Amino acid sequence: MRFDDRFLDELKNRLRLSDVIGKTVKLRRQGREYVGLSPFTKEKSPSFFVNDDKGFFHDFSSGKHGDLIGFLQETQRLTFVEAVEQLAAEAGMALPEPDPQAAAQEKKRQGLADWLDAAAAWFEAELRRPVGRAAREYLERRGLPESEWARFRLGFSPAGRTALKDYLVAKGARPGELVEAGLLIAPEDGGAPYDRFRDRIIFPITDGRGRIISFGGRAMDPEARAKYLNGPDTSLFDKGHVLYGLPEARKLLHAGGDGAILVVVEGYMDVIACQRSGIAGVAAMGTALGEAQMEMLWRLHPEPVLCFDGDRAGKLAASRAMDRALPLLKPGRSFRFAAVVGGKDPDDVLREQGAAALKSQLAAGAPFAEMLFNRERDAEPLDTPERRAGLKQRLRAAAASIADKDLAQAYRDDLLRRYDGLFAPPSRGGGEGRGPRGGGRGRNGGRRGPWREDEGSLYPTPQGVAAAKRLAGSLGAAPAALAKHAIADPHVLDEHLEALEAYGFGDPALDQLAKEIIRLRLEAEHLDTEALQRHLAATGFSALLTDIDRAAPHSGAPFIQSDVTLATARAQWSHAFAVLNRLAALEQALTAAKHDLGDGATSGASGTAVFMTLKTERDALRRAVRLGTIWIEDGS
Template sequence: MVGRFDERFLEEIKSRLRPSDVIGRTVKLRKQGREYVGLSPFNKEKTPSFYVNDEKGQFFDFSSGKTGDLITFLQETERLSFAEAVERLAAEAGVPLPAVDPRGAEQEKKRQGLADWLELAAQWFEAELRRPPGREARAYLERRGLPEGEWGRFRLGFSPSGRTALKDYLVTKGARPAELVEAGLLIAPEDGGAPYDRFRDRIIFPILDARGRVVSFGGRAMDPQARAKYLNGPETPVFHKGHQLYGLSEARKILAAAKADEDPPLVVVEGYMDVIACHRAGVAAVAAMGTALGEDQMEVLWRHHPEPTLCFDGDRAGRQAASRAIDRALPLLKAGRSFRFAIVEGGKDPDDVLREQGAAALKAQLSKTTPFAEALFVRERDEAEPLDTPERKTALKVRLRKLAASIPDADLAGAYKEDLLARYEALWPTREPVYTVGAAAREMSRAGWDKRRRAAPSGAIAETKQATERLRAAPRALSAALAIAAVKDPAVLDDSIELVGSRGFGDEKLDRLAHELVRLRYETDHLEMEALQRRLLASGFTPEDLARVEREAARAGVAAPFLKESGERARELWRQAFDLLMQLESLERAVESAARDLSRDQDASTLISLKAERDHLRRLINSDWAHGGEDARPVLPH
């Protein structure tokens, strides 16, 4: 299905379907003026706040903040992928699916072939678990409290210790070793020797995609001396670690089976056995596979739940994992999508709790959650230096303002700023000062402060507004350079695609181009520059538009070294520049916010610190780091 759905095809589907008819099959709607209104399908409510507008082809849910078209509605309510939702609506509208281009068809055929071998391997692993070589693996699973009756549900298996046991079996079924290497089942030695089995003497956990198809495997070593306790399959044409979540297909079943008046959680845990423990307790759970939770995985989670719960271990590694998740999620937060945090008590993990205390205890512990804003504040308060001097207190305040400003949604950023600063002020409750001077001196002191307070904010606000206006009037050359690099090599977007989708390239004049590039990148993993440019032109861009952006990019000079490099080096430099620009954008907003609040705070130190950091970052963007030298790369503030 990759790359098949252009804008014209999608519009044809939408033109044949009335949103109120499609949505009305799952949401009871009544006519109200030009719109239809009903109870939210996303939240429990008594007063209707869900609206459908046929003229605009959109739904609006004010209780959750969600909005979109029919495709979005099916993705949100039935947890379908984009392609699945389009195919469902195309069938209903009677619009034939577009033909796949020859190259795309060949790639799809190749992926399907690999998927077939992966499925056959999963069946073989399952059978091996029940054969004599799997005796110790069976005993291990029983010791872990996982009875034989549950193995089939999670498709658990075993890989014997033989070097080519799986390879020999699949070759007899017609597989070529090169195919099995590409599927991640075999390892090809660098010296050119014969490929051999990747998984040996391990309990096997099949990794399924959202629709329950095998895409890879994870294996736990039976030998306690094994170099790697857990081993995951490599990146392949059908498996991308940063996109997949272990246990998602089973979690979808649990969520779908929940009653209408229930609000079941979706929990992210750390290990395969933890996921299985949660599922056995009736809790929908998933896990990232040996990597930190990434932006694409967060988007998948939000597609299935507006506020997933992140459950990490209480040790140092768990706290670091939670901190990384906070930093990655913060720029992606929107109204109606966030995270909560839970820590299982007593240094245990979910699998321990289920085995020792039962399902009820596990559910109770996972229900004790901390909101995202509170987790963010506690991290900043506790993991920095002691707050025992005015300078350190101010540094905390500056960090909180910066973090709030990194949220692209202005309303949500404002709400976070108020929440975080209120928590900050609560650390030191205000006390009335005790004066030992006379009344006249007190009045003179207050009058002097009032005079300074009236003068300082207005100047600061004026300076900030002028800077903001200049920023918006003149497109950033670096922003244009980032955009042109993405047109020439769409793969630069991959590690930052969600941020580009929500924040563009740091310049509102390039937002439409950013959104189109992200859409095209989502549709296909392989799109040559010429083909991409043709798609852009077909989407309404003109050659003059792209030429204008390229001219502006040329002004970036040393700030855009990625334009002179190629391959992975260019992509790394692009990511560095994009991260710097996003940090500068957040600081610009934080400075503007601090200037507005100066009269309330009666403290210019926060504004001064933020402006100093902003100006430093402005200089960095055009400094020697951009020449690409490793030694010149800046160490950025948290």
């Protein structure tokens, strides 16, 4: 008996992998995974892992890896059909009745799939023939060498009207079949079908198991009516239920462990750039991200990162994704949002700045609630009571659209807290402070260490001044450059206040300075650079400011140069700030991972893999900071 993909997917959705495996293997929860002793080998230390989110098990002792069905096949020596029948009974699902018509349709779909495979092989061969020379040169200019073409099965379709058709018909295909497969276009006037893809670089589109179900094509002619063209919906291909790059993304998520991120980008080349950088990247099929695709993403990762272009279309796509996702959000099931710096796309960043820069920018995504609040806040001016009331109404409505009641209440509280912080008066005296960051409170909610309050202003105690002077002598050049520009252009901090409070400028010597700048930025509608410098000098930071001026030029940071425009400097600063934030986060994660390994909270194989992944990225960022390669060259 043959089972269609929809039946198998529904079967896996109804049963939790850990529940089924837990009947024969004693499992204990460890982070987002379950761990136990291998059912395949004799061992004393657990190396068998089960991940419900990703739908697979992995046994480090034997190297076995698979899904729910594969586990029963391996442990109970069942055939595929027997394993499916057993799981269907457990899930309360009736097996599909044998249907001669369905069997005939399946046989037909298999025939179409065979022609798609044949077309893919032909496209690949055409790319390497003389007719594909311009396409090869284009791929090389985009930084995609020939050694990578086979990995993604890239190809080329010549400009001829029937080149592919003639090849496949000669091999026995009927034109009608090729129309059904999406390879040919049948004219409405009844004329002879012709090739759908002509003079285009070809990107095969696969289902979750890696089987080719359609193609996408990038036009070589800059005047082409459609720059990118996808195949039509067919019996094999449904745009709303497919994510480009999914099989490879699954492998990368598995290899990356718990620290891996899943990123949704906009184009084929962006997906390829992410995957070449070791990032699990996928893309929707030229349409807005739909509910079915969101469910697919959440099966792989609890919080995928959505990275859309910074243009109007990209912002609209992000907004639509938010609206569609809101009713579906649940605890442990959300999205983050990231944008690469300077209006570029991931492919540009990989070519110009390298894999480490791309990883750091995508990893520094904003939470869903923050993006939602910013969207509603920026929807219209907030210069009248009516418009401010309208913002509050929109925030309440957005929270109410979440189906999970507990999460809906949590979102309502969070959004209204942000609203209160937007309009609350500045903190004064000994009060709690009701600004967006809680006024005079530090990141741990207490007073700012060795500081005192006097008529609404914070001044360092003698101990605080001494600490600042003591640390100033070993100030890092890159953090100093960040601080120098922030003092010269305080408004660059407006989108980064939360991160600045969490990580400062990347050097402990600057932590107190960062906190004072945050306080002043929140309390002043207009923070004048000269006034800020006078205030910092008058409150005990004179020596630190001098050290900043001395250390910053050694960083090589382009944004502190006098010939850089304000917009470019802000873009460059934001990128460097994100990199140092990521470095600080990695240092914290490494400390935690090392502690977990030391006290046995994580198993040797899994814990070591996570530790080494974090350490590799941390070391790469350290080298980038030391060598000055973290700076954007043009800031565009």
